[in-house]
Each structure stands twice: as structure tokens, then as C-alpha cells.
Amino acid sequence: MTRFILISCIVVCSIFSLLIGVKDISVFNILKLGQEEVMILFVSRIPRIISLIVAGVGMSISGMIMQQITLNKFVSPTTAGSLDAAKLGILIATILLPNTDSLYKMLFAFAFTVIASLIFMRFVNRIKKKSIIFVPLVGIMFGSVLSAISTFFAYKNNIVQNMETWLIGDFSSILKGNYELIYVSLPFVLITYLYANKFTVIGLGEDFSTSLGLNYNRIVALGLVCVSLTVSSIMITAGAIPFLGLIIPNIVSFIFGDNLKKTLPYTAMIGALFLILCDIISRLIIFPYEIPIGLTVGVIGGAIFLLLILKRGRYAT
Amino acid sequence: MPRKKIYILSAITSVIILAYLFTFTGTQLDYVLPRRGYKILAMLLISCCIATASIIFQTITANRILTPSIMGFESVYVLFQTILVFIYGDQTFQAISAETNFLLSVLMMIGFALLLYFLIFKKDKNSVYFLLLVGLIMGALFRSFTSFFQMLIDPNEFFVVQNSMFASFNNVNTKLLGISAIVLVVCLYLISRYISRLNVLSLGKEHAINLGINYNKLVKSNLIIIAIMVSISTALIGPITFLGILVANLSYEYLKTYKHTTLIIGGSLITCIAVIGGDYLVEHLFDMSTTISIVINFVGGLYFLYLLLKKDKPW
Amino acid sequence: MVSLKNISKSYGDKRILDDVSVDFPRGKITSLIGGNGTGKSTLLSIVSRLIPKDKGDVFIIDENITNLDSKELAKKLSILKQSNHSSIRLTIRELVCFGRFPYTRGKRLCNQDCRIVREAIEYMSLEEIQDSYIDELSGGQKQRAFLAMVIAQDTDYILLDEPLNNLDMKHSVQIMKILRKLAKDLNKTIIIIVHDINFASCYSDYIATVKNGKISHFGTTDEIIQTDVLKDVFDIDFEIMQVNGNKICLYFV
Numbered sequence: 001m002t003r004f005i006l007i008s009c010i011v012v013c014s015i016f017s018l019l020i021g022v023k024d025i026s027v028f029n030i031l032k033l034g035q036e037e038v039m040i041l042f043v044s045r046i047p048r049i050i051s052l053i054v055a056g057v058g059m060s061i062s063g064m065i066m067q068q069i070t071l072n073k074f075v076s077p078t079t080a081g082s083l084d085a086a087k088l089g090i091l092i093a094t095i096l097l098p099n100t101d102s103l104y105k106m107l108f109a110f111a112f113t114v115i116a117s118l119i120f121m122r123f124v125n126r127i128k129k130k131s132i133i134f135v136p137l138v139g140i141m142f143g144s145v146l147s148a149i150s151t152f153f154a155y156k157n158n159i160v161q162n163m164e165t166w167l168i169g170d171f172s173s174i175l176k177g178n179y180e181l182i183y184v185s186l187p188f189v190l191i192t193y194l195y196a197n198k199f200t201v202i203g204l205g206e207d208f209s210t211s212l213g214l215n216y217n218r219i220v221a222l223g224l225v226c227v228s229l230t231v232s233s234i235m236i237t238a239g240a241i242p243f244l245g246l247i248i249p250n251i252v253s254f255i256f257g258d259n260l261k262k263t264l265p266y267t268a269m270i271g272a273l274f275l276i277l278c279d280i281i282s283r284l285i286i287f288p289y290e291i292p293i294g295l296t297v298g299v300i301g302g303a304i305f306l307l308l309i310l311k312r313g314r315y316a317t
Numbered sequence: 318m319p320r321k322k323i324y325i326l327s328a329i330t331s332v333i334i335l336a337y338l339f340t341f342t343g344t345q346l347d348y349v350l351p352r353r354g355y356k357i358l359a360m361l362l363i364s365c366c367i368a369t370a371s372i373i374f375q376t377i378t379a380n381r382i383l384t385p386s387i388m389g390f391e392s393v394y395v396l397f398q399t400i401l402v403f404i405y406g407d408q409t410f411q412a413i414s415a416e417t418n419f420l421l422s423v424l425m426m427i428g429f430a431l432l433l434y435f436l437i438f439k440k441d442k443n444s445v446y447f448l449l450l451v452g453l454i455m456g457a458l459f460r461s462f463t464s465f466f467q468m469l470i471d472p473n474e475f476f477v478v479q480n481s482m483f484a485s486f487n488n489v490n491t492k493l494l495g496i497s498a499i500v501l502v503v504c505l506y507l508i509s510r511y512i513s514r515l516n517v518l519s520l521g522k523e524h525a526i527n528l529g530i531n532y533n534k535l536v537k538s539n540l541i542i543i544a545i546m547v548s549i550s551t552a553l554i555g556p557i558t559f560l561g562i563l564v565a566n567l568s569y570e571y572l573k574t575y576k577h578t579t580l581i582i583g584g585s586l587i588t589c590i591a592v593i594g595g596d597y598l599v600e601h602l603f604d605m606s607t608t609i610s611i612v613i614n615f616v617g618g619l620y621f622l623y624l625l626l627k628k629d630k631p632w
Numbered sequence: 633m634v635s636l637k638n639i640s641k642s643y644g645d646k647r648i649l650d651d652v653s654v655d656f657p658r659g660k661i662t663s664l665i666g667g668n669g670t671g672k673s674t675l676l677s678i679v680s681r682l683i684p685k686d687k688g689d690v691f692i693i694d695e696n697i698t699n700l701d702s703k704e705l706a707k708k709l710s711i712l713k714q715s716n717h718s719s720i721r722l723t724i725r726e727l728v729c730f731g732r733f734p735y736t737r738g739k740r741l742c743n744q745d746c747r748i749v750r751e752a753i754e755y756m757s758l759e760e761i762q763d764s765y766i767d768e769l770s771g772g773q774k775q776r777a778f779l780a781m782v783i784a785q786d787t788d789y790i791l792l793d794e795p796l797n798n799l800d801m802k803h804s805v806q807i808m809k810i811l812r813k814l815a816k817d818l819n820k821t822i823i824i825i826v827h828d829i830n831f832a833s834c835y836s837d838y839i840a841t842v843k844n845g846k847i848s849h850f851g852t853t854d855e856i857i858q859t860d861v862l863k864d865v866f867d868i869d870f871e872i873m874q875v876n877g878n879k880i881c882l883y884f885v
Contacts, residue, residue, distance in 0.1 A: 074450075119622070119625065119626065122625075122626065123625050123626075133444065133446040133447055133449075133450050134380075134446050136450060137383065137446060137449055137450055137453065138382060138383075138625070140387070140453050140457075141382065141383065141387060141621065142621075142622075142625065144387070144558060144618075145559065145618035145619075145621050145622060146618075148558065148559060148611075148614040148615060148617075148618040149615060149618055149619075151611060151614070152611050152612075152614070152615040155483070155608070155611050160479055160482075161467065161472060161475045161479070165464065165467060165468045168464055168468075242457070242461075291465065292465075292468070294461075294464075295461050295462075295464060295465045298457070298458070298460075298461035299458060299461050299462075302454055302455075302457055302458040302461065303458070305454055306451065306454050306455075309447070309450060309451065309454070310451075512738070513733070513737065513738020513739075514738065516730075516738070517730060517733050517738075519720050520720070520727075520730060523682050523711075523713050524730075526680075526681065526682050526702070527680065527682070527706065527710055527711050527712075527785075528706050528730060528731075528733045528734055528785070529702050529703040529704075529705065529706025529707070529733065529734040530702065531702050531703075569721075573721050574721060574722075575720040575721060575722050575726075
């Protein structure tokens with residue numbers, strides 16, 4: 001039932017999203033669209049809604065896996081340095097190979113994200129006993145270190161303003177032909193789904209999962225690779241979407257509990273729905289211009305995260 | 318032994334200051350010397366602020382990988398500067414004097430910190446980590462706003478913002494040095510009264526309470542002093558996030574003591590060496606192609622990674 | 633005498649201590665025993681103002697500790713918790729000197745302070761390693777160093793949360809003997825959490841049992857070390873034997 005409602009919401013919001021924009025397309029004319037309208041739909045608005053859904057699903061599921069692996073509800077691509085690592089990767093690719101295409105940039109981003117995740121995991125394993133809040137704290141610090149390194153190179157190449165702005169999540173330039181890399185994340189979302197049970201067991205700890213006959217390191221590595229590829233493919237097509245991977249799994253676990261197999265579909269759907277809604281807000285608030293969605297999500301998501309830690313922090317410390 | 322080490326650090330600092338003042342002078346001595354003198358004063362001042370604030374902060378938070386600037390001070394500052402440029406464009410310097418800007422920035426940062434402390438401590442959530450996380454998230458929110466304004470700023474005017482995004486000693490206003498120095502002295506005096514309690518606090522929260530320390534009061538008053546010192550240094554030269562971690566840890570490594578008097582004096586000297594020496598190198602070796610703050614953040618950042626990965630060291 | 637009146641404490645919805653009232657007699661060793669997670673540690677932490685209580689009062693002799701300045705309380709009552717991992721560089725002697733902080737408040741130690749520090753170190757037989765750094769010590773040595781600090785604090789009331797943790801049999805016996813000496817010679821009141829029922833039986837004057845956030849039994853060691861009482865507290869069967877005037881509990885089978 002809940003699933004049905006969620007899917008309907010997504011469909012309704014998607015249709016609404018298809019209809020807004022500078023070029024007016026109305027529901028009533030849907031059967032007698034001119035050539036121009038059809039072209040706008042297929043070249044710009046449909047790709048946009050698809051990438052929104054993929055990004056929403058991908059980011060929230062990535063967050064969920066990271067939280068499962070680290071056993072910490074406050075870990076996500078935003079609070080573990082993954083976004084900043086991907087950014088650094090793309091920057092290095094741009095500087096070293098200025099004329100390269102997106103695929104190579106994505107591979108760079110992927111490599112950096114994997115390395116950053118490994119460093120972060122190593123650190124998390126050593127401070128399990130500390131306060132649950134300490135982990136995201138150091139994760140965010142870690143992120144700012146990576147971004148300080150980015151700034152170092154950006155400043156040298158005189159592209160600070162570019163770097164500050166170009167990697168803010170933004171779906172306005174998504175057009176047929178330049179967004180397809182985002183599909184790279186789909187197989188990994190599928191893998192996540194198939195491995196959901198194993199991630200749940202991993203969440204109980206290394207000793208426990210080993211005694212159940214699971215190869216802890218292999219599953220953790222698989223999870224990190226999935227997360228890194230998803231994050232980098234979204235990063236290269238749409239830019240950074242902060243906080244999504246943090247708040248969606250928290251909201252879901254708050255309502256539906258922590259059994260991954262059961263909650264994954266909800267996480268995916270709510271993630272997509274949240275992102276579509278944020279996109280609509282970003283496009284309407286200063287119509288006919290639009291705010292990059294990274295900022296909208298940053299503000300709304302940051303506020304929600306604050307509420308979450310204010311609520312949960314009491315038990316966490 | 319710490320006394321001897323302090324002498325060694327003082328000697329190195331003096332040598333670097335002399336080299337900074339009297340080498341590569343060119344011919345116009347009477348122009349170059351006073352300018353460099355002021356710059357050195359500024360660097361001494363912020364070194365003292367940053368080292369003291371970071372060391373005390375790490376004692377209060379019982380760890381060695383956090384720095385007070387992550388609490389959102391710097392994002393408040395950069396947001397404020399960005400908004401100024403957004404409003405006034407390249408007329409910013411004419412529209413608002415350096416003194417007013419300094420005063421407003423400091424007030425805003427301290428106001429932000431007080432608001433944060435008030436919100437967290439009022440709710441009886443006495444965890445310092447909790448305070449930091451909330452500060453960090455607020456900082457991220459401010460950064461989102463900053464990015465938004467930066468997108469709207471004309472690229473030709475962006476350099477004005479870029480100047481305030483990175484710490485620089487080159488255009489420190491001499492009038493502001495005096496007032497900053499006075500505030501710093503007051504802060505240091507207040508801290509000197511807390512020194513022995515801070516030594517006890519480094520044993521840990523529970524031991525400190527057992528030994529009769531009013532933990533909450535000690536933490537709150539020191540957090541306020543830290544906020545003031547960090548605000549002053551940020552408003553004076555700009556954000557320089559990772560310097561604190563770098564020098565605080567170098568002081569622990571080198572001085573090997575828990576005594577805060579030694580740590581603070583030694584730490585300040587180490588910071589001076591890093592900052593003045595770094596600036597000297599940047600100016601004469603790298604030919605100004607980069608700014609000292611970016612180099613320090615880069616080195617400090619790498620050092621942070623090293624601390625994270627170093628084996629068998631609890632933080 | 634330390635008296636607790638109607639102490640309650642909850643974390644969220646979880647009730648840890650539920651209306652606890654008990655008097656710990658002066659100049660005696662009282663052991664707190666009970667299963668894991670019953671609230672023993674929380675009780676000690678509340679008595680020593682490490683964590684705030686929700687309800688109730690703690691009195692030392694007749695003074696309510698909420699009215700006492702934290703500095704003054706530190707001269708009357710000391711606590712040592714289980715986890716003492718600290719990474720700071722200081723020697724055993726420096727650590728023990730910190731025990732004098734409530735009296736000196738950071739000023740230089742006077743001759744009397746120095747004498748007390750020296751005695752505390754001797755008490756714990758740490759003379760030979762007093763200049764070693766605490767982060768280089770074994771678990772047992774570290775535990776003894778922190779105990780020496782508490783002894784140097786020279787309070788009439790001493791609360792210890794599982795001081796035998798990390799210690800081998802030899803050092804455990806040594807510590808318990810020292811505690812008995814402190815109570816007997818210097819009239820200290822000692823409240824201690826122990827897990828080994830036989831240490832509680834052999835060395836304490838009184839025993840309080842904690843169950844479900846309440847003091848379920850309180851009495852002299854002789855009154856508590858009874859098969860029916862222990863069965864009620866721990867839910868397992870005990871066999872009690874007399875060995876050289878001490879009661880020894882067998883519960884392994």
C-alpha cells in the first residue's frame with residue numbers, strides 16, 4: 001500500500017516536472033503537441049526526470065550501504081569525504097587531461113572515491129568505541145582536507161570560481177546525449193539489492209559475519225566499489241548532491257526499521273521523490289531562472305539533518 | 318627539558334624574523350622595512366591566536382584531530398564577505414572601511430558562536446562533539462549560501478571574494494593590529510587563570526570532575542575565549558583551517574608534556590616559524606605564484622591524513 | 633556516612649535507577665554487587681556528581697552534595713572509574729601529584745603535599761617506576777597508578793568502579809588488602825563495585841545488591857552471603873563454604 005502511494009507520488013510529480021519550464025507545455029495540449037514541444041520533451045525534460053530519479057535512488061542507496069558498513073547512522077557520501085574525493089578526482093583529470101571526455105573524468109573520480117573510502121573505513125574501524133557523533137565529525141574534516149587539496153591545485157590553475165560552481169548539483173544542463181553516463185550506477189543499485197541480506201549481516205560486525213561464513217572484507221569492498229561508482233557517475237553528470245544519502249536512510253529507518261531487504265525499495269523511492277520535489281522547488285522559486293539543485297538540497301537537507309541529530313543525538317552521545 | 322626546547326624554538330624564530338626583515342631588501346630600505354615589520358607583527362599575533370586556541374580546543378574536546386575553525390566561524394566570515402561583494406561589487410572597498418568590516422566580521426562570528434553554545438548548552442546536551450557537529454552542519458549550510466552568491470557574482474569581481482577566501486598577510490590593516498593585540502592580551506590573561514585547570518582536564522572529563530573542577534563552566538568559558546581568538550585571527554587575515562591541527566600536534570610531538578604553559582608558548586613559536594618561514598619561502602622561492610594559506614592548508618591537510626592513518630595512536 | 637535518598641535516573645525511556653535509598657556506613661568497606669547493566673556504575677557516578685541525577689538527594693554526613701561546591705566535595709570524596717586510557721605524556725609521580733589538586737588548586741605543592749604523594753606511591757609500591765610515563769605501563773601498573781592518585785587525594789570517602797579490572801590475582805589481592813588497611817587505619821569509607829563475589833565476601837564489611845535499578849538487599853557481609861539472597865540477586869544456585877573464617881561461594885556448576 002505504502003509502495004503504491006509512493007509510486008503514485010513519483011508519477012504525479014514527474015508529470016508535473018515535465019510540464020514546467022520556460023516553454024509552456026500544458027496537460028490539455030498533450031495530444032496535439034507541436035514538433036518543438038515534442039523535441040523539448042525528449043531532448044531535455046525526459047532525460048532530466050530520468051537522471052533525477054536515478055540520482056535520487058543512487059545517492060540514497062549509497063548512503064544506506066555506507067551506514068550499514070560503518071554501523072553509524074550519520075555516515076554518508078557527504079559526511080565521509082566521498083563527494084570531495086570525487087570532486088578532487090574530476091579536478092585532477094581536468095588539469096592533467098584538459099580535453100578528455102567525461103568517461104575518463106568519471107574513472108578518475110571513481111579511483112579517488114575508492115581510495116578515500118578505504119582511508120575512511122580504516123579510520124572508522126579504529127574508533128568504533130568513540131561517540132557515534134565523532135565519526136561524521138572526522139568524516140567532514142576529512143572532506144574539507146580533500147577540498148583544501150583541490151583548492152591548492154585549482155588556485156594554481158586559476159579556476160577557483162569554476163571549481164566552486166561547476167560541481168554544485170545542477171540538472172538544468174542535462175540534455176539527451178550528455179547524461180547517459182548516469183546509467184552506470186544502475187547495475188550497482190541492482191547488485192545492492194541482491195546483496196541486501198549480506199549487507200545486513202555485515203552491519204552486525206566483522207566477527208559475527210565471519211562466523212556466519214561471510215567474507216567480511218570482500219563484501220565491504222564490494223559495497224565501497226558500488227558506492228564509489230554510483231557517486232562518481234552522478235557527480236560527473238549532475239554534480240554534488242549533498243545530504244541526500246544521509247537523511248533519506250535515516251528517515252526510512254525511523255519509519256520502517258533496519259532490515260535492508262525490506263527497506264531498500266522505500267529508500268530508493270523516497271530518495272527519488274525527494275530529489276524530484278527539490279528540483280521542482282529550485283525551478284519555481286525564481287522562475288523563469290532556476291537555482292542549482294545542489295544548493296536547494298544543501299539547504300533543505302542540511303536543515304533536516306540538523307533536526308535529525310537534535311532528535312537522535314540525545315541517545316547517541 | 319621543555320625549557321631548553323623553548324629556547325631553541327625562540328632562537329629559530331628570531332633567526333627567521335631577522336632573515337625575513339633583512340634579506341632580499343632591495344634598495345628602498347625605508348619603505349621595505351616598516352612594511353615587513355607590520356607584516357611580522359601580524360604574523361606573530363595570529364600565530365599566538367591560532368596556536369593557543371587550537372591547543373586549548375583539543376584539550377577540551379579530548380582529541381587531536383579537530384580544530385576550532387571547523388565550527389563554522391570561517392563559513393560565516395566567507396559568507397559575509399561574499400555578500401558584501403555581491404552587494405557592492407568592485408566598489409566594496411570604498412563602500413565599507415576595513416575597520417568597519419573587521420568589527421562587523423568579528424561581531425558576527427562571535428555572535429554565531431554564542432548562539433550556537435546557547436542553543437546546545439541550554440538544551441542540556443553537554444556533549445562537546447554534539448556542539449561541533451551542529452556547528453559543522455551550520456557551516457555547510459552557510460557554504461551552500463556562499464556558493465549561491467558566488468555563482469551570481471561577476472567573474473571580474475570574483476577576485477575580491479577570492480582575496481577574502483584565502484588567508485593573506487599582505488594587506489593587513491595596521492590600525493587593526495593594535496586593537497587585535499589588546500584583545501589577544503586580554504584573552505591570554507584570562508587563559509593564564511585557567512592553565513592549571515586545563516592541565517587537570519587533560520586527564521579526562523571524569524578525573525577532572527573528581528578533582529573538583531567545574532567542568533561545564535570551564536568548557537564554556539574557554540570555548541568563548543577560543544571563539545574570540547579565532548574570530549580575530551580570521552577577520553584579520555582570512556580563513557586558514559588546518560594550521561591549528563598542524564601546529565598543535567607538532568607541539569605535542571616535540572615538547573612531550575601535558576603542561577599548557579609550555580604547550581602554548583612552544584606552540585605559538587612553532588606557528589610563527591611555520592607562518593613566517595612559509596611566507597618567506599612563498600615570496601622568495603615560489604615567486605608569489607600561490608598564497609601562504611593555501612600552502613599551509615595543503616600541508617596541514619596532508620598532515621591530518623597522516624594523523625588519521627598513523628598506527629597505534631589514539632586521538 | 634553517605635546516604636542516598638530516592639535517587640532516580642533515566643536515559644530516554646530507559647529507567648536505570650528507580651527510587652534508590654541506601655545508607656553506606658562510615659569507616660567501612662561496602663561492596664556493590666549485581667548483574668551487568670543493573671545500574672551499579674550509574675549509582676556511583678551520581679554519588680560522585682559525574683552525571684546529573686533526575687531526582688533525589690545525596691548526603692555526606694548531613695550535607696547535601698548539591699549544596700557543596702565541587703572543589704570542597706573533591707576534598708571529601710573521590711571516585712575512580714573503570715576506563716582510564718589517557719594518551720597524555722605524564723609520569724606516575726606527576727599523575728599522583730594531580731591528586732593534590734583540590735588542595736593546591738594548581739599552586740606549587742608544599743612539603744606536606746609532597747609527603748602525601750610520596751606515601752601514596754609507597755602504599756601502591758610504585759616507588760621504582762614512579763618516573764615512568766603512564767602510557768608505557770601495563771594495565772595493572774596503570775590501575776595502581778590511578779589508585780595512588782586517588783589515595784593522594786586523601787578523601788574520607790572513596791568510590792571505586794571495578795578497581796580489580798585488568799589486574800591479575802596477585803595484584804587484586806594486594807589492592808583489596810590496601811583498601812582494608814585504608815578503612816581500618818585511616819577510617820576511610822570505601823564503596824566498591826566488584827564482580828568477583830568472593831572478593832566481596834572476604835574483604836567487605838557490608839554488601840549492597842543491585843537489581844533492576846533498585847537496591848534489593850543491604851546488610852553485613854554475613855547477612856548477604858546466603859544462598860537464598862544470592863539466588864535472588866543472580867538467578868543461579870550458590871554453594872557456600874566456610875574456609876578459614878571466610879565464606880567462599882561456589883557457583884561454577
